[in-house]
Amino acid sequence: MSKLHNFSAGPSILAPEVIEGAANAVKDLDNIGLSLIEISHRSKEFIAIMNEAQSLVREILDVPDNYSVLFLQGGASLGFLMAALNFMKEGGTGAYVNTGAWSKKAIKEGQIVGDVKIVASSEDANFNYIPKEYAVSTNWDYLHLTSNNTIFGTQIKNFPVSRIPVICDMSSDILSRKINVSDFDMIYAGAQKNLGPSGTTLYIINNDSLGKSGRSIPSMLNLSIHTEKGSMFNTPPVFAIYTCMLTLKWVKENGGIEEMEKRNEEKAQLLYNEIDSNPMFEGTAVREDRSNMNVTFVLKDDANKEEFDKMWTSAGISGVKGHRDVGGYRASIYNAMPKESIQVLVNTMKEFAAQPA
Ligand SMILES: *Cc1c(COP(=O)(O)O)cnc(C)c1O
Numbered sequence: 582m583s584k585l586h587n588f589s590a591g592p593s594i595l596a597p598e599v600i601e602g603a604a605n606a607v608k609d610l611d612n613i614g615l616s617l618i619e620i621s622h623r624s625k626e627f628i629a630i631m632n633e634a635q636s637l638v639r640e641i642l643d644v645p646d647n648y649s650v651l652f653l654q655g656g657a658s659l660g661f662l663m664a665a666l667n668f669m670k671e672g673g674t675g676a677y678v679n680t681g682a683w684s685k686k687a688i689k690e691g692q693i694v695g696d697v698k699i700v701a702s703s704e705d706a707n708f709n710y711i712p713k714e715y716a717v718s719t720n721w722d723y724l725h726l727t728s729n730n731t732i733f734g735t736q737i738k739n740f741p742v743s744r745i746p747v748i749c750d751m752s753s754d755i756l757s758r759k760i761n762v763s764d765f766d767m768i769y770a771g772a773q774k775n776l777g778p779s780g781t782t783l784y785i786i787n788n789d790s791l792g793k794s795g796r797s798i799p800s801m802l803n804l805s806i807h808t809e810k811g812s813m814f815n816t817p818p819v820f821a822i823y824t825c826m827l828t829l830k831w832v833k834e835n836g837g838i839e840e841m842e843k844r845n846e847e848k849a850q851l852l853y854n855e856i857d858s859n860p861m862f863e864g865t866a867v868r869e870d871r872s873n874m875n876v877t878f879v880l881k882d883d884a885n886k887e888e889f890d891k892m893w894t895s896a897g898i899s900g901v902k903g904h905r906d907v908g909g910y911r912a913s914i915y916n917a918m919p920k921e922s923i924q925v926l927v928n929t930m931k932e933f934a935a936q937p938a
Pocket of ligand 1: 752771772
């Protein structure tokens, strides 16, 4: 079957070269006569892969030297818990901005660890905007943010200036735009949106902020241990890390973070322009907070749903059904999504509007 236009929210589209490279390495890693997934993670081959993945993250995101780059297991969902366990002091408080379903899950894990303050929330409007005015007390241990709300289609455009450590879940927009890593004490991102397959989570951590919680933390949840062991405390997810490494190479070869950001702006504009000018559709997120990664929109008249669904399906489009919390449609247009595929969706929307009533 010919390849579909993949708008899936996650796991999601990867560059064809990355899929090809990963498939080849599973068969025979760089002609060594063994598969990537049957060699020791302590072999010189895999150590080189891990080093390359970590140094590409450093290079592409301009990570300061006193930060560690780790590829751990457990998904961003375990990151919610690790953030609180490693940064919330015994008897201390974690502050959270609630911008959607993933923020809520982070809050829930924080509450298991200790005291949580929700400093701002957009739940009053079904998370269709990013709250911007809120006060942060220096008595709190950290401020937790979700940079891009995969389900509700909103994205933080300007990160707040904070005097306490900032922890950010960047699962669905990591590598999509330039960020200033030193504005954060910890960034974490599940791989399966913009980086690779599921199975690993990228952590970028300020080493100076670790080891201050005063808690006894189980080894696998202890970021100081993972940092000391260079992401090799136990067997790392070798296939997922290798594939992330290929994506990182692809980003570098395609012009790096500036070029990714530029392409993502253009791609998102193309689709938002259609949503705003097409009489059949409307966007769900407040304009200034619209995500460049997950574009959410609805039909003005749901009676047309069956007709539109038939049209995009036959155009070879996959994965645009909206999340049940928002309804309608969600086009996830991560780094690897070519502009041509977005044009196919835009053309389908135009064709749909041009049909006789
Ligand atoms: C997908 C997603 C998660 C969950 O990631 P897992 O790796 O499945 O735990 C968390 N946060 C955000 C913003 C996401 O998009």
